[in-house]
Amino acid sequence: MTRARNFSAGPAALPLSALEKARDELLDFHGSGMSVMEQSHRGAVYEHVHEEATALVRELLAVPDDYAILFLQGGASQQFAQVPMNLLGPGKRGDYVINGVWGEKALAEATASAKVLGGEVREVASTRDGKTYRRVPRQDEIASTAGAAYVHFTSNETIHGVQFAAEPGGVYPDFGDTPVVCDMSSDFMWRPIDVSRFDLVYAGAQKNLGPSGVVLVLVKKSLMDRMRPDLPAIFRYKTHADAASLYNTPPSFGVYLVRNVLLWIKEQGGLAAIEQTNREKAQRLYATIDAHPELYTCPVEHGSRSRMNVVFTLPDEAMEKRLLARAKEARIIGLAGHRSVGGLRASLYNAVSLEWVDALTSLLEDFARAG
Helix, strand or coil, X not given: CCCCEECCCCCCCCCHHHHHHHHHHCCCCCCCCCCHHXXXXXXXXXXXXXXXXXXXXXXXXXXXXXXXXXXXXXXXXXXXXXXXXXXXCCCCEEEEEECCHHHHHHHHHHHHHHHHHCCEEEEEEECEEXXXXXXXXXXXXCCCCCCXXXXXXXXXXXXXXXXXXXXXXXXXXXXXXXXXXXECCCCCCCXXXXXXXXXXXXXXXXXXXXXXXXXXXXXXXXXXXXXXXXXXXXXXHHHHHHCCCCCCCCCHHHHHHHHHHHHHHHHCCCHHHHHHHHHHHHHHHHHHHHCCCCCCECCCCHHHECCCEEEEECCCHHHHHHHHHHHHHXXXXXXXXXXXXXXXXXXXXXXCCHHHHHHHHHHHHHHHHHC
């Protein structure tokens, strides 16, 4: 079998070794005579996988002991609502930094939650430029978040290709003493981060971590102590933290595949090695795009260019369709931009290899020569 070179924005490419491991263990997991999908989530066989996945997250990210690691369902879109549900209430405020569509969606869900639960939601920065986003906000463009129950931002926006701290040495915004909530769905584990800079991080798995259907949450225990106790139990983070993410039946096969991906990351040399490869992939692709300004245009300002989602356009839609057709012939898939913005997009998540990127840059070079 010749695997397609998958540049989809999500669900995205998974490491081949993680998939092969799942294939080999699918029918008989560790001599149990059953698939891991058939194991009781209360049984020792699955619990070992669950605990190993949790331990690998803590090891790879150096997650401090005062943070809970949760495997939940519902994806990041549910977290748009679950965060304000737990943190808002009468007299409390949530602040939102907007640098793309997913930040907009998070703000909308928080606004809806505030109408039910009380409290206030405020936009403290936005870099919307007409119908698009071309950069992240500067520190001096973010209003003070003093007194807020939390401030929320999206580290990487997949649709517009805008990323915080994309450049080497780049930093996330400084919000002082305000608890920081970050949606890292599309760049979680693309590099090491200082988890202690955040009070709650959430990430849908289907970019860098595994299959769709799993969301990973890191939450500071002291923040959980300040959350609402009057929500239905299933929506309270503390419920899941107290039960080690086994309060209800977890997405067990998804967690198993996340475990496989985390093992692969460790085998690559950890997140420092992953970051080096990711930066090299992005450098090669952006260099090719910039070398042909008459044909390819990246609308994102250099300092905000995403290392995960490279967006670019051609002079007209007909040329874009011709390029997509040639890509399909070369088994390069997933290059169409999001339906809301059009253009093209190459997602360079962890499992995308340098060889795949070189194949894509060769295609772009050939297309620039031949048209």
